[in-house]
Amino acid sequence: MAAGMPAAVPGRAIARQRVLREFVGLASVVVFLLAWHVATRLALFPEGFVPAPGDVWRAGLHLARSGELFGNLWATVVSAAVGLATGSAVGCVLGMAMTMWPRVELLVSPLVRGTYALPKTTLIPLLVLWFGVGGATNIVVVAVTAMLPLIAYTVRGTHEVPQVLVWSARTLGTPAAQILWRVLLPAALPQILAGLRVALGLSVLVAVSCEMIVSNQGIGKLMLQYGEQGSYDYLLAGLVAATLVAWLADIALRALSNRLLRWHEASRADSAQA
Amino acid sequence: MPTLDLDTASRPAQERAHVSWRHRLARAARRASLSALPVIGVLLLWQLAVSAGWVRAIFLPPLPAVWHALVDIVTTPLLADTLGTSVLRALLGVALAAAIGVPAGFALAESRWLRWWCEPYVAFGYPLPKIALVPVFTVWFGVAALSKVMLVFATCLFPFMLAAQSGASLVPQKLRWAALALGTRPRDMFRRVILPASVPSLITGLRVAFPIGLITVFTAEMVSGGGLGEAIVQAQRYFQSAQVYAYVLLTMIVGYAADVLIAWLQRRLPSSAG
Amino acid sequence: APPTIRYASAGVVGPGELETVIFSDWFKANVLKRHGKEYVIETTTARGTPGVATLLAAEQADLGTLAFTSFATVIATDAVPGGVKAIAEIHRDAVKGYASNPFVVLNDSPIRRIEDLKGKSVAVNAFNGSVDIILRIALQQHGLDPKKDVRVVEMPFGNIGPALRQKRIDCGVLAMPFQVDEAKRGGIRTVFDAVGVVPPYPVLFQSARAKFLQAQPQAVRAWLADYVDAQHWIYNPANRSKVVELTADLAKTPAKSLDEYFLTNKDFYRDPNATISAASIQPPVDAMSRLGLLPKPVSVAPYVDASYLPKRA
Amino acid sequence: MSTLPSRAAQATGVAAGASGADAIAVRGVSKWFDKEGTRTTALDAIDLRVAPGSRVALVGPSGCGKSTLLYVVGGFVAPSAGAAFAFDRPITGPGVERGIVFQEYALFPWLTVADNIAYGLARKGVAKAEIQRIVAAYIDRMHLQGFERHYPRNLSGGMRQRVALARTFATEPAILLLDEPFGALDAQTREYMQDALLELWTASSNTLLLVTHDIDEAVYLCDTVYVMSRRPGRIVRRIDVDLDRSQGREAIVLSERFRTLRNEVWLAVREQVRGADDGADA
């Protein structure tokens, strides 16, 4: 809305816009695939190194038919989803508590900040000792990783909560302990959801990375095996499948955001994070 | 709604009366000791776990051994070779990602068409496990620094884009209106309003992206050599756990220091919450 | 219920680690007579043999695929509680008349002999991995200092061919199946391989935690008996087309290109009975020791135990 | 409007200035803000006592510290010197007995109009059905019919202010702290609201501390008007409003006494405004 002149949009026009939007998105994907196809045909990439989209598609179909795809995809999705859920819940609560009680911030911030840049995958051998190969270990790594954006965004969101809102809530009989979820949580929700979106992307990335280190299942395991083998079409098929799932999750998250942020000034049907 | 922000602490906590420097000093000392507490706790638990034989030294070496390894690394050119190399690569990659991701994010927030066109790439590119692309990056950009810098760039691009996009889309409408009515040309809108209003969002983006950048460098180096990542992998391959943990501690210290620096920056800038 | 064997493979499926073919579902159902009766095998994929070593050390795997490098390291650092034993060979390198991992250059490269590598960059898949050790031994034998005279770089096997052709490196080592593909593509030639550099040695071999061997000797014997039977079955020409088809499917490589080398003398040498001996592992381990890659010299003899293999028919 | 609970019983000793339990007592309160070496003094040794059940107005030039004083009494801001008391207990934080309506409304943007009004009632543990009844009554009274399910951002300024008033009134606090509560309302709605406030006060005899710019409003609504000096805010004048309130608004506003009092406050404030703000102190 650069010029500041939003057109009056009746319901039908909104629906039409939505269709247009999907169409534009689709068109751009088609253009990308075409460019990719042409590039491989013209051998712009080292030979055998970047397979054509058609090869990836066939590889994907093959994986799907053999049942390999869905079992492994499910494993990855479970690690990513459970890790994301626990990590973001903890991160969100920690972030709010750090804003509310300086003491909590003092206590946890050295540990939390220490984990930010820690390449968690190096700890996998240690984690494997406690949590075994696969699922639980990957979940822990994903959770610790997902915490970071949630903390950062939540802290920022809660810092920006107008003080008068907290004051109002207190005089209206909200116990100090409830301020967290009665005021800070809803008021910081736009930021928290932005953080969640960042974390969602990371969680799939990290789940797959973990599976590439040690795993008995998962898309990462497939990618490791086929990558070592030079079967890049299968590697890419796995990559695309995992990314597709993440994409769908992202769409779902945005729909949820739109619903949860109906009250928010900037929440527009197709805005960035709302 | 404006943030009514009395006194320096923009936290919605009880405000404290002013105190003398002597009190401040005492308070700083109390705060420092409070922060040290959990760190000391973790270290004690660590040593206890080793001494009591809960975890074998190969997975969790005794603290003194780690300390010696750390001293060895820090007092030799090894520090510059490993950590120095990695941090430099991370910095370059993150800077590049910011330079391109931030304007791109703003563009996405401002232009519906662009957003619709790019939506699939953002949604797809973000969760894409970039680490799986190490082979591709190596062929395109060589084995040396460039491929790692580019990988960091690819990973950090999206957090910056999302931060910029969400920052821009959360700018209160009345601020845009006021700026336009005061003669801001639409093409200056970005520089005059959207950018300054998004600064807090961008710093949050940096706070998330920089550690991700570091992790990416370390992980890429674990796969294709060089820097701290290679050092960790080598040590791990030979079960030199003291070195592994010394390096891990180094990454934590770097991450912590970076976050403290960014948080300091965050406090220095006038908040956009007005 | 039959005991479970947790097996950690090093991340490659198909020809590179034949055991992965053998414990595929089809083999379990059709070839492994004892599977499900005397033992059950459960697999985990690790990143390389160091990852396998870690899983053995963490007691998260009972058996696993090791190379002499990771094996020697595990012994020297006493990483696995109760110790580790090499129990069966998977494939062997430096056997004349069979494949070895060749160090190749572009046809027009000035590098003709090992000595010419001075000042050049050479790519291996992993620093201090077995291929890297072979390279270093070869360099030493030809009067070059592996630390100073050559720039060794690390990149995944799959990258080395393209990197060579893009002139990002001067020389690189090719593994299966890349050496076959690259050879077909042409324009490259081999400078040297392991043959002649070291005596034949097992590249990969099955290893087990000693504690597990004590606890479940029968299960391990049953697995190795099935393994050897399966190898015979695989090498039986009557089964070749089935094997190629299965392996191609498992490794997701075209059956046609697999058929060109798999199980032939363009492939690595595999002992039909998976025989393993300390004598064959010791020389490269000694070389590691000389290169300063081990904290102390290692004698592998006490850690090799061929007694779990089936008695030769 | 529902009736006030027994809390109102506390409000004894109504005589202003009595040494008994003041509803609000502010003793030597100063407040300054230090920003980058500059000190802005907002309040300077304020003494103020408000008897239970009385209605007190604070007037003074813009930026003189009225809101700040209200925040001190609300327990949101700790004074730099001095102390404040509510019913003889030192004020150390916010409390339900002190309800506040902020100058900027401070509605919860994520709650609908109805939910905003219900908020405090729910915290008090009022039964669902009762809450609904009370909310409906306030929606009616505040002329917000049809907007129950709207979010604050879709309301006009005046509508938001009315929601904020309803939210605070609904919990019937013993002390009402109002910061320009009618500023965004049109003259008629404002009068209507003023009378609603008086009615509420009569029903519950709670204590009122009102910050306002509208001198007519201060005199019409309150027993006592305190005039503050321009920053650093001091209390420079106390004017007791001795109006015969037995008649209706028209009669009161048109009375000679009203005009005199209004004028007196007017002149006192003007004296303070003259010369304008003097900026930060340092």
Place this chain on the structure above:
Amino acid sequence: MSTLPSRAAQATGVAAGASGADAIAVRGVSKWFDKEGTRTTALDAIDLRVAPGSRVALVGPSGCGKSTLLYVVGGFVAPSAGAAFAFDRPITGPGVERGIVFQEYALFPWLTVADNIAYGLARKGVAKAEIQRIVAAYIDRMHLQGFERHYPRNLSGGMRQRVALARTFATEPAILLLDEPFGALDAQTREYMQDALLELWTASSNTLLLVTHDIDEAVYLCDTVYVMSRRPGRIVRRIDVDLDRSQGREAIVLSERFRTLRNEVWLAVREQVRGADDGADA
């Protein structure tokens, strides 16, 4: 205050209602908001013409659509039906010739008081030294001395409003759109600001469209007062203010004519307020 540039020369044809170039012409403008199946009509077929150099006030019940109408003229909100024109050019977006002060100030939180005021001047390309001079003059005039380097969040409500006024006045737009510009000011500062506005107007003869709740203010400041109905907002009454303005404020305010007009507007608004808001339409 610096003098108005030649732009003022455009402001010819001052006769209200003349068919020439109106400064503002609103023709059949309606505006409705559709939210989840409910339609809220804020403006209903508004017709309004403001002659160049005239001063027009909009009064009406809270929530009747005054701000919305101002946003349409400002070019921020497109009407659902009808069109608006400024100097006969259709309004398609914001423009510098239409300066606006928002009900919620909309200061740039990242700029200091001085930089906020300088903002529009810098965009106009005024020279640095000149900007400094003008900013200093407004700081003075708006009684903001000592707060030049403060950020908006450290200001009181009234101070923010004064900064917002200064920011818009400084650019001297041909049309001034003011949404309750004095709402947060104390009575005296408000009067002072009103007179400052009149002075500015006299100096530059720009056109004024003022939304206010203060009927005295509307009558005192403007030539014409439009009364809007309660939502959906329609213009129900036009009252021409024929006051003898040659004398000072005191004389005007105490004049019989002022009282009559004031009363007339009062009654017109009250008629609209009675019966209250009727909620969303659907």
